[in-house]
Amino acid sequence: xxxxxxxxxxxxxxxxxxxxxxxxxxxxxxxxxxxxxxxxxxxxxxxxxxxxxxxxxxxxxxxxxxxxxxxxxxxxxxxxxxxxxxxxxxxxxxxxxxxxxxxxxxxxx
Amino acid sequence: xxxxxxxxxxxxxxxxxxxxxxxxxxxxxxxxxxxxxxxxxxxxxxxxxxxxxxxxxxxxxxxxxxxxxxxxxxxxxxxxxxxxxxxxxxxxxxxxxxxxxxxxxxxxxxxxx
Numbered sequence: 488x489x490x491x492x493x494x495x496x497x498x499x500x501x502x503x504x505x506x507x508x509x510x511x512x513x514x515x516x517x518x519x520x521x522x523x524x525x526x527x528x529x530x531x532x533x534x535x536x537x538x539x540x541x542x543x544x545x546x547x548x549x550x551x552x553x554x555x556x557x558x559x560x561x562x563x564x565x566x567x568x569x570x571x572x573x574x575x576x577x578x579x580x581x582x583x584x585x586x587x588x589x590x591x592x593x594x595x596x
Numbered sequence: 597x598x599x600x601x602x603x604x605x606x607x608x609x610x611x612x613x614x615x616x617x618x619x620x621x622x623x624x625x626x627x628x629x630x631x632x633x634x635x636x637x638x639x640x641x642x643x644x645x646x647x648x649x650x651x652x653x654x655x656x657x658x659x660x661x662x663x664x665x666x667x668x669x670x671x672x673x674x675x676x677x678x679x680x681x682x683x684x685x686x687x688x689x690x691x692x693x694x695x696x697x698x699x700x701x702x703x704x705x706x707x708x709x
Contacts (some may be wrong), residue, residue: 488658523695525641533633533641538696576641578695583646583655585631585695590640 489513489581493588498596499567508559509577509588515558516579522560523578524553527590533576537562567595598622598698602690605703608682618675618692618700626650626670631695632677634688635702644690645677660686682707 490512499505507524509516516522524537537543537553540560550566560577572595577588604616616632632644645656645666654666665678675692682705689702 525695527641532691532701533693533699535695535697535699544697574640578641578643583653584657585643585646585655587633587641587643 488584489579489586491577491579491586491588493575493577493591495589496592496594498594499564499571501567501569501595503567504563504565505567505593506556507562507564507575507577507591507593508556509561509579510559511579513581516555516560518555520560520579520581522553522555524551524560524562525576525578526573527576528570528573564593569595571595598694600692600694600698600700602692602700602703605690605705607706607708609709610683610707612682613678613680614682614705616677616679616690616692616703616705618677620673620675620692620694623694623697625668625673628694630666630668630675631693632664632666632675633691633693633695633699634686634705635691636685636688639688642688647675679705684708 492510525533527533536547541553554561574590576590599621601619631646647666663681667676691702693699
């Protein structure tokens with residue numbers, strides 16, 4: 488099965504901007520892999536922030552956005568808040584199989 | 597609202613079996629693909645299995661292929677995961693998910709003698 492690669496950790500200042508990325512071992516990430524971005528705060532269940540590359544839910548703060556950037560899936564956080572400190576996972580579809588990235592631990596400091 | 601509630605976790609000896617259930621509500625269950633995802637203690641999320649809306653297509657992670665079976669009962673709005681030949685490395689919190697919109701709270705499976 489494919490391997491999905493994320494930055495292990497990133498730090499952003501309160502109010503700052505940061506971009507998390509996910510690459511695929513099979514080549515450039517495409518919209519056909521339906522990239523998802525999932526947030527997991529410590530001790531909590533996961534929740535989906537972004538689906539199908541760039542679609543948001545009603546609970547997704549406007550400061551989060553999804554895109555494809557340089558052959559990778561990207562999650563951009565503009566105006567970081569303390570409550571955004573969490574683990575972020577991407578999830579890709581590979582024609583039946585699905586694969587998570589290893590997760591990015593985002594620190595707001 | 598969309599709700600997913602897992603049950604069936606517990607402590608089981610290596611080599612034994614366990615069946616997890618996930619009760620779905622708040623949406624038309626029979627319309628949607630469903631997933632099982634697990635998370636070992638202190639580790640990241642690992643995709644386990646997926647089942648199509650009608651149960652006709654199923655896919656599994658290599659780590660569970662041949663041992664786990666995903667199924668669903670659309671008349672009961674329930675998703676299942678039958679886990680056989682359990683190993684210590686299957687110890688994890690197991691989540692059912694409609695990954696586009698909702699996750700359950702998870703059920704802990706501990707495989708230990």
